[in-house]
Amino acid sequence: MYSTQSKRDLAIEFQSQIPILRPSIHARRANITVKFQDLYGFTVEGNVDDVNILNEVREKVRQQGRVWWALEASKGANWYLQPQISSISEGIALKSSLKFSAVANAITLKRLIRKGIPPVLRPKVWFSLSGAAKKKSTVPESYYYDLSKAVEGKVTPATKQIDHDLPRTFPGHPWLDTPEGHGALRRVLVGYSFRDSDVGYCQGLNYVAALLLLVMKTEEEAFWMLAVLLENVLVNDCYTNNLSGCHVEQRVFKDLLAQKCPRIAAHLEELEFDVSLVATEWFLCLFSKSLPSETTLRVWDVLFYEGAKVLFHVALAIFKMKEDALLLTHQVGDVINILQATTHHLFDPEELLTVAFDKIGSMTTTTISKQRKKQEPAVMAELDQRLRRLNSLKMEDK
Amino acid sequence: MARTSNKNIQAKLVLLGDMGTGKTSLVLRFVKGQFFDFQESTIGAAFFTQVLSLNEATIKFDIWDTAGQERYHSLAPMYYRGAAAAVVVYDITSMESFVRARKWVQELQRQGNPNLIMFLAANKADLEEKRKVAIEDGEQYAKENGLFFLETSAKTAQNVNELFYEIAKKLVKASPSRPTGMKLHGRQQETRRGLLCCSG
Numbered sequence: 001m002y003s004t005q006s007k008r009d010l011a012i013e014f015q016s017q018i019p020i021l022r023p024s025i026h027a028r029r030a031n032i033t034v035k036f037q038d039l040y041g042f043t044v045e046g047n048v049d050d051v052n053i054l055n056e057v058r059e060k061v062r063q064q065g066r067v068w069w070a071l072e073a074s075k076g077a078n079w080y081l082q083p084q085i086s087s088i089s090e091g092i093a094l095k096s097s098l099k100f101s102a103v104a105n106a107i108t109l110k111r112l113i114r115k116g117i118p119p120v121l122r123p124k125v126w127f128s129l130s131g132a133a134k135k136k137s138t139v140p141e142s143y144y145y146d147l148s149k150a151v152e153g154k155v156t157p158a159t160k161q162i163d164h165d166l167p168r169t170f171p172g173h174p175w176l177d178t179p180e181g182h183g184a185l186r187r188v189l190v191g192y193s194f195r196d197s198d199v200g201y202c203q204g205l206n207y208v209a210a211l212l213l214l215v216m217k218t219e220e221e222a223f224w225m226l227a228v229l230l231e232n233v234l235v236n237d238c239y240t241n242n243l244s245g246c247h248v249e250q251r252v253f254k255d256l257l258a259q260k261c262p263r264i265a266a267h268l269e270e271l272e273f274d275v276s277l278v279a280t281e282w283f284l285c286l287f288s289k290s291l292p293s294e295t296t297l298r299v300w301d302v303l304f305y306e307g308a309k310v311l312f313h314v315a316l317a318i319f320k321m322k323e324d325a326l327l328l329t330h331q332v333g334d335v336i337n338i339l340q341a342t343t344h345h346l347f348d349p350e351e352l353l354t355v356a357f358d359k360i361g362s363m364t365t366t367t368i369s370k371q372r373k374k375q376e377p378a379v380m381a382e383l384d385q386r387l388r389r390l391n392s393l394k395m396e397d398k
Numbered sequence: 399m400a401r402t403s404n405k406n407i408q409a410k411l412v413l414l415g416d417m418g419t420g421k422t423s424l425v426l427r428f429v430k431g432q433f434f435d436f437q438e439s440t441i442g443a444a445f446f447t448q449v450l451s452l453n454e455a456t457i458k459f460d461i462w463d464t465a466g467q468e469r470y471h472s473l474a475p476m477y478y479r480g481a482a483a484a485v486v487v488y489d490i491t492s493m494e495s496f497v498r499a500r501k502w503v504q505e506l507q508r509q510g511n512p513n514l515i516m517f518l519a520a521n522k523a524d525l526e527e528k529r530k531v532a533i534e535d536g537e538q539y540a541k542e543n544g545l546f547f548l549e550t551s552a553k554t555a556q557n558v559n560e561l562f563y564e565i566a567k568k569l570v571k572a573s574p575s576r577p578t579g580m581k582l583h584g585r586q587q588e589t590r591r592g593l594l595c596c597s598g
């Protein structure tokens with residue numbers, strides 16, 4: 001049951017083919033919507049312009065691949081896996097003993113990753129730079145196998161919910177929506193629900209884990225990516241019983257929007273539009289339900305290297321890109337329609353990431369941590385108050 | 399057909415209920431006439447709009463379809479705040495979902511505005527052979543709590559349009575006879591900040 005490797009090659013197939021999409025002449029003439037499969041096998045609907053953008057993106061992916069190969073040739077095959085590099089990116093003070101070449105490599109790497117990791121290198125680069133490899137190395141080699149074996153056949157509230165969601169996770173996907181796909185996704189999610197019983201299973205993780213399975217070569221690596229994501233990359237308690245971490249992130253996001261996009265923030269407040277109405281899904285699914293797959297994965301490239309602040313950059317960018325249109329809205333519905341149409345058609349990751357990092361400006365992890373600290377007590381008080389209110393309802397019920 | 403009045407009503411509607419009871423499916427059936435056996439699970443909430451024309455008025459629904467998993471409960475107030483109508487959904491094949499539905503009703507009675515129009519929708523009525531919640535139980539609970547009750551099936555479309563038409567009718571009845579363009583979002587107008595420009 002663990003030889004899912006062969007099936008996993010499907011995802012790799014999607015990546016290696018990278019065919020040029022050719023919309024039919026009819027479609028071009030009539031500018032109608034065409035359906036096609038993207039790099040990771042998702043069916044996408046778009047117009048001819050979207051297809052053209054996607055073709056350009058594929059060409060850029062190829063060029064980017066050549067840049068990575070050239071670097072490998074000059075610096076050695078695993079130059080980016082040097083431990084110093086990732087520790088610099090985490091903001092740890094530079095030691096004078098550190099070689100200049102390592103610093104130079106780190107700067108190159110950060111820039112390179114923002115330009116996108118070639119799909120074929122993604123599993124390897126993610127696994128190392130995210131810390132998943134290190135996490136895996138601290139436990140016995142057979143950890144995942146033993147865990148899967150031990151929990152096989154067990155029924156918990158989490159496993160019931162997972163089973164319910166398996167066919168509802170990207171339905172229609174050529175690999176995920178097959179018995180093999182369901183099996184792999186189930187083992188990863190159920191395994192994790194036992195690894196961390198505080199998280200158990202939270203809806204949203206099904207989409208995240210599914211996309212991880214498509215990218216990584218094996219379900220074991222997907223499992224470790226999920227673990228490092230929840231335990232190290234994202235803030236604590238994003239997915240635990242009352243989503244308190246998610247509430248904190250939403251409050252921080254509101255503050256950041258007011259800081260970075262004050263005109264939009266003021267206008268939305270006037271409309272009584274709470275940005276969490278849309279941003280909650282973005283943060284819990286890490287954009288996998290909103291952005292096209294290749295764009296999502298470009299966001300994840302940076303997320304796994306630079307950390308959770310990337311989610312703020314990207315969310316802010318989506319608002320920023322549509323500033324003019326958003327300022328003209330009069331109704332909540334119009335705001336949502338603009339944001340949805342924007343995210344669904346963001347086939348050009350370059351456009352999004354340029355705004356996210358160049359136009360939004362820098363935000364350090366330290367500043368964001370401070371803002372989180374500031375919001376935590378308010379969130380806890382709110383959730384606590386709610387809990388007490390619900391409990392008093394139960395009392396009345398008796 | 400001549401419309402006697404051109405009253406326009408905009409109303410916020412929220413759907414609440416346990417996961418997998420078919421909230422999204424009900425909305426998609428109503429808004430797009432579609433049904434999928436496996437509907438993607440909703441995270442946070444999804445937003446839809448639909449316009450219904452009655453003789454007396456045109457109703458524009460802003461529909462918030464919320465995530466059902468229990469831990470998402472803490473997000474719910476954001477979605478039901480200011481709603482003019484709520485549909486609490488349960489699945490007739492799951493007693494658990496009926497228990498959850500009753501909790502939602504209690505919470506709405508406590509939190510929502512007193513004029514909130516509440517419907518209890520017993521969904522998946524097409525799965526008669528797997529029924530766990532008797533129709534009488536749903537009806538009686540609804541009656542005791544002043545809710546409107548309908549058994550629905552998003553799959554067969556049974557009572558789906560009826561559900562939203564009934565809500566629309568109640569909204570018209572509840573709305574004072576004022577001229578066009580009124581909003582039925584429960585939020586008090588006076589709480590809005592008195593800014594005149596959009597600071598944009």
